[in-house]
Amino acid sequence: MxxxxxxxxxxxxxxxxxxxxxxxxxxxxxxxxxxxxSNYAVPATVSEADGYGIVLNPTSTPKxxxxxxxxxxxxxxxxxxxxxxxxxxxxxxxxKVVFHPLTFIGPESIIAANAVACAADENKxxxxxxxxxxxxxxxxxxxxxxxxxxxxVGDSIGLRSDSFKKCVADGKYVKWTGNVSVxxxxxxxxxxxxxxxxxxxxxxxxxxxxxVKFKAALxxxxxx
Amino acid sequence: MGDKLKxxxxxxxxxxxxxxxxxxxxxxxxxxxxxxxxxxAVRAYELLPISLANFLxxxxxxxxxxxxxxxxxxxxxxxAGLVGAITMLAFIIAISQAWARGLSIDCGCFGxxxxxxxxxxxxxxxxxxxxxxxxxxxxxxxxxxxxFGIEK
Numbered sequence: 001m002x003x004x005x006x007x008x009x010x011x012x013x014x015x016x017x018x019x020x021x022x023x024x025x026x027x028x029x030x031x032x033x034x035x036x037x038s039n040y041a042v043p044a045t046v047s048e049a050d051g052y053g054i055v056l057n058p059t060s061t062p063k064x065x066x067x068x069x070x071x072x073x074x075x076x077x078x079x080x081x082x083x084x085x086x087x088x089x090x091x092x093x094x095x096k097v098v099f100h101p102l103t104f105i106g107p108e109s110i111i112a113a114n115a116v117a118c119a120a121d122e123n124k125x126x127x128x129x130x131x132x133x134x135x136x137x138x139x140x141x142x143x144x145x146x147x148x149x150x151x152x153v154g155d156s157i158g159l160r161s162d163s164f165k166k167c168v169a170d171g172k173y174v175k176w177t178g179n180v181s182v183x184x185x186x187x188x189x190x191x192x193x194x195x196x197x198x199x200x201x202x203x204x205x206x207x208x209x210x211x212v213k214f215k216a217a218l219x220x221x222x223x224x
Numbered sequence: 225m226g227d228k229l230k231x232x233x234x235x236x237x238x239x240x241x242x243x244x245x246x247x248x249x250x251x252x253x254x255x256x257x258x259x260x261x262x263x264x265a266v267r268a269y270e271l272l273p274i275s276l277a278n279f280l281x282x283x284x285x286x287x288x289x290x291x292x293x294x295x296x297x298x299x300x301x302x303x304a305g306l307v308g309a310i311t312m313l314a315f316i317i318a319i320s321q322a323w324a325r326g327l328s329i330d331c332g333c334f335g336x337x338x339x340x341x342x343x344x345x346x347x348x349x350x351x352x353x354x355x356x357x358x359x360x361x362x363x364x365x366x367x368x369x370x371x372f373g374i375e376k
Contacts (some may be wrong), residue, residue, distance in 0.1 A: 027286045191338045
């Protein structure tokens with residue numbers, strides 16, 4: 001300390017001030033940019049009260065929430081194991097089913113979530129949901145879902161309308177995906193997939209990978 | 225302190241600063257790209273109310289970067305070393321309680337985080353690493369003066 005001079009001290013204080021500034025601005029920016037915004041465009045089937053999820057059979061009971069990411073291999077496995085039964089439940093209106101496409105894995109999850117929202121507007125959610133999983137790349141953000149990939153996935157289920165193409169190209173619901181993520185945070189979703197019946201989590205260690213147990217869990221949850 | 229230790233101490237301080245500071249900066253930067261995931265990682269510990277966990281998930285990465293910058297540049301070393309050590313202690317407690325309660329989570333230390341398959345947890349190595357980093361912070365608290373720091 002004896003060798004200290006005013007120049008050193010000035011530099012030190014400047015560094016401390018800059019670091020404090022970075023931290024404060026960073027925290028404020030992060031808090032502001034991770035809030036939901038009700039001004040963003042949402043698909044017609046989306047309900048803010050249901051965590052900005054895509055709602056099928058809004059008046060049926062019980063309520064099943066599906067939190068997913070189209071790039072998540074465990075979500076693909078869940079769909080391939082239980083999707084057929086879940087789609088039957090949807091078709092027969094045995095439950096209100098809310099899909100929450102999350103985007104934690106990155107940019108291509110956002111591309112897929114936007115596309116499935118566009119498909120929901122064309123009453124093609126269920127088909128697009130399955131088609132996206134079938135088209136899932138073997139690695140995350142591989143580049144497979146860039147460019148016209150979503151148009152090709154749509155085409156594979158007969159979705160060729162101009163409104164769908166424009167919705168995909170414009171990324172119409174990209175900002176909405178942020179609202180879905182923020183709402184899932186408030187709902188304490190810590191993994192994908194997460195399946196809830198009337199707010200209660202299914203057991204991910206036993207009921208996701210076994211179609212008999214999944215069906216039993218839904219029955220126990222009130223799906224007749 | 226022996227003569228050899230006296231010569232080594234400022235260099236040890238420098239090494240501790242760069243390692244702990246570098247790790248903290250890396251941990252913070254890797255989280256900032258996906259703050260929703262960072263919030264998810266904090267929630268998965270099931271320690272804090274959801275809103276507080278989300279707040280911590282958004283703000284902690286910046287605090288890590290701030291402490292890391294102080295350590296690397298060598299400003300407020302004693303304070304930053306102490307805060308770094310306390311942060312590591314908090315991580316050790318959080319990971320230990322998750323382990324003890326049988327949760328299956330990724331610590332989310334360098335991005336990532338959330339509930340994972342029970343077979344993928346690696347609590348012991350995460351705790352050992354954080355104990356080592358905490359030791360560096362404690363050393364800096366007691367020996368803050370080192371080579372190439374802004375503080376002389």
